[in-house]
Amino acid sequence: MNYKRFLIIFTTLIVCTVYLFAFSHFGALAYNTFLNPTKSFLKGTTIGPINMEGKTAQEAKELLTSEIQQWNDQLNITEEYMEKKESIQSSFILFDINETINRAESGEKNQIIVRIPEAKLKSVILEAFPELDEDSIDFTSIRRYLSEQAATLTSTDVNISIENFIAGEANNQAVVAESLRNDTSLTKGLKAFCKQISTIEIKNNTQFSLNDFLKKNQLKLSNKDVNIISSLLYELVLQTNFPIIEKNQSSNLPDYIHLGYEAKVDSALNQDFIFANPNKTTYTLTFQQIDNGLYVDMKGIPFAYKYNAVVKDKKTFSPKTIEQYSALLPEGTVNVKEIGKNGVLVKMIREVHNQAGELISSEMISEDFYPPHPRIEIHSLQAAKKDETPEDTATIDDKIDSTIDSSDESIDTNNEESSSTSPTNLEDGKSSETSDKSAKDTKKTDEIEKSSKSSDVK
Secondary structure (H helix, E strand, O other): OHHHHHHHHHHHHHHHHHHHHHHHHHHHHHHHHHHOOOOEOOOOOEEOOEEOOOOEHHHHHHHHHHHHHHHHHHOEEEEEEOOEEEEEOOOOOEEOHHHHHHHOOOOOEEOOOEEOOHHHHHHHHHHHOOOOOHHHEOHHHHHHHHHHHHHHOOOOEEEEEHHHHEOOHHHHOEEEEEEEEOOOOOOHHHHHHHHHOOEEEEOOOEEEEHHHHHHHOOOOOOHHHHHHHHHHHHHHHOOOOOOEEEOOOOOOOOOOOOOOOOOOOEHHHOEOOEEEEOOOOOEEEEEEEEOOEEEEEEEEOOOOOEEEEEEEEEEEEOOOEEEEEEOOOOOOOEEEEEOOEOEEEEEEEEEEEOOOOOEEEEEEEEEEEEOOEOEEEEEEHHHHHHHOOHHHHHHHHHHHHHHHHHHHHHHHHHHHHHHHHOOOOHHHHHHHHHHHHHHHHHHHHHHHHHHHHHOOEO
């Protein structure tokens, strides 16, 4: 009997204890939930990168709004397509703060809910890059990328590389530049080059050296063939945003190269043609033989701008005339030894246009100068003497007489040595005098001609 009473009392005490504990705990929770809607987030609660521990819903909302505003103030969004960059506003990025707070789980890591209307995103991108095909751009992936960047609130510099979001990049390859050389006959070496090397890949952010390429592929071509290829590549690269690293020229423009487009390559002289691909995609060069000409094109993703090569500021320099004189020519006779050649100076300019054809900028790529070749004329010495002043004539004659005197002494010495070794008679002496006189006359004529040739008149 006492055992049953004890059990009843013990059970009652247990039930009352549980009731009091549950009422104190769950009653407060029920009160906060139904009668007082404010709640505090437990330890470990984060929304995005923000720690919300101990914050009520209202406090969390205010803190999140403040953090988003601060991020927006510092945000810099850049759209980039190939070589073109545009800064855009972030007004199309919308944060659903209320929904974020309502969905937040206490004690858990929660993401910020970001909404980006696709129509607004398309409008912003296509307004900056009207040359792009809307159907080729993966806007869904761009929205996902921007939402992930915005949800973290960490990076304030957001870059959108449009070429990374072009669907089926291989299907969007186009001819972005081309060049044709059909004014010279295609040599056997160039024909073999087209067959052996049909395509060349210029990978992103790499340089291309023509000398290194020829050496790597063990191609043996004549200097003329190499220079035709290099000038063709130079003309091609000028139609792109590729920078020219090294370009050389000769002192005389070859007749098979167009003015302004020479890019001399000579491995023996360490002369090379080098350019670089600064873009994020690969471009392919294709060589073809068309009739009897050499054709090359470049395929890849189209550029944002159009590039044109323009030869400007051509200046011509007339050759100087060099007059030489000869005693062997009759009076009044003029022989042209070299006809001479005009010199020329040109500038190669690369112009950058937008898709509407408006000039954006221009850059001087090179300034080629080919010096003039002088005209050389040989005149009669008698005509030159008529034109000379007495002082000039005296000076020239003095030099000639001085030279002849020294020659006479040498001749006399030789005669003395000759007479001491062999007997001579009077007739031999006369013959010797006649020979000496003839030698002097010949010597004088030679000295006059040498002296006249050394005094060139421009």
